[in-house]
Amino acid sequence: MDFELTDEQVMLRDTVRDLLGRAYDPETRLKVIDTDLGWNRDVWRQLAELGVLGLAFDEEDGGVGAGPVETMVVMEEIGRRNAPEPYLDAVLVPGGLVARVGTAEQRQRVLPALAGGETLLAFAHDEPGTRWPATELATTAVLAGDTYRLTGVKNPVPHGDCADQLVVSAALPGGGVGLFLIAADAEGLTRTPFRTFDGRRGAQLDFASAAAELLGDGGDARAAVTAVEVAAQASLCAESLGAMEEAMRLTTDYLKTRKQFGVTLSKFQTLTQRAANMYVSLELARSMSLYATAAVADGSADQVAASRARLQVGRSARHIGQESIQMHGGIGITTEYPVSHYVARLTAIARTLGSDLEHLRVLTDRVGEYNLVEF
Amino acid sequence: MKLALSPDEVTFRDELREFYRTKIPAEIRDRVKYGLELSRDDIVTTHRILNENHLAVPKWPVQWGGRDFTPMQLHIWEDEMQLASVPEPLTFNAQMIGPVIAQFGSEELKARFLPPTANLDIWWCQGFSEPDAGSDLASLRTTAVRDGDSYIVNGQKIWTTLAQYADWIFCLVRTDPNAKKQAGISMLLFDVKTPGVTIRPIKLIDGHHEVNEVFFENVRVPADQLVGEENMGWTYAKFLLGNERTGITGVGRTKVKLGVAKEHAAQIRSGRGTLLEDPVFAARVAEIENELLALELTLMRVISNSTDGKPNPASSVLKLRGSELQQAATELLLDIAGPDALPVNTGDIASPGWAQRSGPAYLNYRKTTIYGGSSEVQRTIIASTILGL
Numbered sequence: 001m002d003f004e005l006t007d008e009q010v011m012l013r014d015t016v017r018d019l020l021g022r023a024y025d026p027e028t029r030l031k032v033i034d035t036d037l038g039w040n041r042d043v044w045r046q047l048a049e050l051g052v053l054g055l056a057f058d059e060e061d062g063g064v065g066a067g068p069v070e071t072m073v074v075m076e077e078i079g080r081r082n083a084p085e086p087y088l089d090a091v092l093v094p095g096g097l098v099a100r101v102g103t104a105e106q107r108q109r110v111l112p113a114l115a116g117g118e119t120l121l122a123f124a125h126d127e128p129g130t131r132w133p134a135t136e137l138a139t140t141a142v143l144a145g146d147t148y149r150l151t152g153v154k155n156p157v158p159h160g161d162c163a164d165q166l167v168v169s170a171a172l173p174g175g176g177v178g179l180f181l182i183a184a185d186a187e188g189l190t191r192t193p194f195r196t197f198d199g200r201r202g203a204q205l206d207f208a209s210a211a212a213e214l215l216g217d218g219g220d221a222r223a224a225v226t227a228v229e230v231a232a233q234a235s236l237c238a239e240s241l242g243a244m245e246e247a248m249r250l251t252t253d254y255l256k257t258r259k260q261f262g263v264t265l266s267k268f269q270t271l272t273q274r275a276a277n278m279y280v281s282l283e284l285a286r287s288m289s290l291y292a293t294a295a296v297a298d299g300s301a302d303q304v305a306a307s308r309a310r311l312q313v314g315r316s317a318r319h320i321g322q323e324s325i326q327m328h329g330g331i332g333i334t335t336e337y338p339v340s341h342y343v344a345r346l347t348a349i350a351r352t353l354g355s356d357l358e359h360l361r362v363l364t365d366r367v368g369e370y371n372l373v374e375f
Numbered sequence: 376m377k378l379a380l381s382p383d384e385v386t387f388r389d390e391l392r393e394f395y396r397t398k399i400p401a402e403i404r405d406r407v408k409y410g411l412e413l414s415r416d417d418i419v420t421t422h423r424i425l426n427e428n429h430l431a432v433p434k435w436p437v438q439w440g441g442r443d444f445t446p447m448q449l450h451i452w453e454d455e456m457q458l459a460s461v462p463e464p465l466t467f468n469a470q471m472i473g474p475v476i477a478q479f480g481s482e483e484l485k486a487r488f489l490p491p492t493a494n495l496d497i498w499w500c501q502g503f504s505e506p507d508a509g510s511d512l513a514s515l516r517t518t519a520v521r522d523g524d525s526y527i528v529n530g531q532k533i534w535t536t537l538a539q540y541a542d543w544i545f546c547l548v549r550t551d552p553n554a555k556k557q558a559g560i561s562m563l564l565f566d567v568k569t570p571g572v573t574i575r576p577i578k579l580i581d582g583h584h585e586v587n588e589v590f591f592e593n594v595r596v597p598a599d600q601l602v603g604e605e606n607m608g609w610t611y612a613k614f615l616l617g618n619e620r621t622g623i624t625g626v627g628r629t630k631v632k633l634g635v636a637k638e639h640a641a642q643i644r645s646g647r648g649t650l651l652e653d654p655v656f657a658a659r660v661a662e663i664e665n666e667l668l669a670l671e672l673t674l675m676r677v678i679s680n681s682t683d684g685k686p687n688p689a690s691s692v693l694k695l696r697g698s699e700l701q702q703a704a705t706e707l708l709l710d711i712a713g714p715d716a717l718p719v720n721t722g723d724i725a726s727p728g729w730a731q732r733s734g735p736a737y738l739n740y741r742k743t744t745i746y747g748g749s750s751e752v753q754r755t756i757i758a759s760t761i762l763g764l
Contacts (some may be wrong), residue, residue: 276754
């Protein structure tokens with residue numbers, strides 16, 4: 001077994017860590033997430049130049065041909081800085097679908113521009129009143145002549161506000177789920193942008209018989225959606241881990257420096273014992289996050305592996321997030337102090353692509369199928 | 376990053392899996408699997424079969440029966456043993472005093488004690504804890520005063536596990552009463568049948584006799600049974616306790632317990648189906664299983680990083696979480712048993728034996744977060760050495 005990064009992966013990590021560290025001190029980050037866009041196009045350009053945006057795509061699609069371990073490395077650093085750039089929402093998820101489902105021509109048209117940072121995508125999949133996994137879609141695709149027309153509401157669409165082009169899921173006339181490409185300014189498409197409680201952006205998209213291009217050959221794309229979601233769940237685990245590490249670091253630093261009753265908080269055993277519990281949660285989450293990425297890297301789009309990781313990471317994130325605030329006291333819930341932002345982000349992640357409840361259900365449904373639990 | 380065993384490791388695992396399941400008597404393994412009490416004979420029999428096949432003391436130096444296994448091979452050796460419900464080699468011999476003698480003992484001491492220790496011809500017990508020196512072990516007060524070729528030992532030990540079966544004791548004693556706490560301690564080996572040694576049972580919460588008090592009254596111990604150097608006992612004890620931590624995670628054993636729990640739950644009617652089909656129950660199993668896998672992977676990370684000899688900081692998590700999950704599994708079994716857990720030790724009634732054992736087992740397992748460095752001690756280690764608090 002090998003849990004270590006290669007030298008190249010370490011170099012990638014250090015480069016991204018350095019870039020995001022320079023871009024986002026807490027004060028700068030606050031200013032950036034307050035802008036309309038909510039993130040920094042200059043940082044995006046630098047990520048493109050470093051090849052980060054193309055990491056996940058094959059070289060013939062204009063990418064770098066790296067893999068899930070490399071994207072994990074990047075996501076962990078995004079989590080550590082709480083960088084608002086939509087790497088997962090605009091690149092990994094919609095780009096992953098184009099790479100999996102798109103024709104050679106579509107991949108050529110879409111992916112190099114995505115890897116180069118020239119276009120932004122978003123995946124419009126969730127619908128009002130449903131929770132992950134969204135298997136029954138109310139949005140429909142109707143064939144009118146030789147053009148598909150989409151009707152329905154997609155909400156929330158993460159970073160749907162800034163996307164140039166959208167990948168949209170819809171029920172196909174003959175059953176199954178199809179994926180479609182559509183420009184964000186297409187006729188019949190209305191978008192309503194919003195801000196999220198963790199300082200990010202999204203949009204609701206209303207489709208009124210909007211003409212869209214079928215992605216790929218028109219077969220049922222549910223397996224591709226699942227595969228990309230599993231990879232995205234592993235990415236969210238990695239991002240959570242970076243955020244948890246930083247929340248933990250801020251909290252231990254605070255315990256070492258903040259004085260109460262004439263001594264630092266670290267003199268109070270109640271607090272140090274609880275900090276130790278947070279560390280236990282962190283290490284268990286790290287183990288499961290590595291597992292999720294390794295499973296994706298093995299090529300198995302295994303929802304059980306992803307749900308195992310999401311459940312542990314979700315439990316750990318809740319624990320570390322809540323304790324981080326509690327141990328900081330009042331300052332922990334102020335906007336100026338970064339720990340509150342990490343907790344907000346961890347809280348949002350735990351409601352993205354399934355919550356603890358839904359991932360626990362995935363595991364619960366299978367408990368009777370085997371005797372000894374194993375990977 | 377590759378989270379799979381190598382082909383060689385798979386072969387190694389499969390050979391051990393076969394060995395444990397064919398060479399160790401099934402009735403002994405069943406007693407472990409279903410939580411029945413093991414006799415002294417069960418433990419000796421198993422230990423000797425393992426030793427005959429060079430599997431009792433693989434961590435020792437090769438000269439004395441060790442195998443030079445890699446950390447991953449050692450893990451597989453232990454994990455497969457647990458998954459096959461094989462009683463582990465007696466920990467006092469294999470994990471504790473053997474490695475100490477091999478590391479710090481004189482050649483004469485090694486030749487005299489290591490072969491019978493490896494073969495369990497001597498059953499050792501551990502004389503460390505005292506009534507006022509548990510977690511604060513360095514406060515121990517048992518004295519050993521040099522008198523010619525002997526030491527005269529006086530004092531008391533407590534929580535001495537399985538001393539009722541033991542032949543010999545390895546004992547921490549204070550040889551320099553004027554030295555600071557840790558500095559004046561030595562380690563002595565002696566026969567528990569030496570005049571002046573009294574072993575008194577302590578009955579535990581589960582009704583069983585597992586631990587003892589041991590009293591020393593002018594016990595005369597030959598000076599050549601001192602381990603290493605006088606007043607260096609603290610160093611040896613720390614070395615020994617370092618060995619104790621690694622095997623205590625118990626992931627394999629907890630997996631088997633959960634498997635047994637599911638077997639029973641599938642036989643119990645509850646609501647509209649079996650207990651195992653009850654989604655609330657199944658969710659609880661899924662939670663514990665998932666936490667166990669997270670711990671197993673953490674254990675793997677520790678093992679994979681230990682090749683350079685440096686302990687991985689995450690290893691502190693193993694004892695803490697491993698003991699909690701052992702407790703969670705015994706609690707699950709108790710809850711499956713439900714009201715059938717109330718009667719104990721009663722034949723010819725409808726309450727099955729496993730259910731009758733589940734209450735005492737649950738109560739007994741409260742020990743796991745206390746011994747081997749309590750959970751509070753583990754958290755203190757994490758807070759100070761890892762978090763710098």
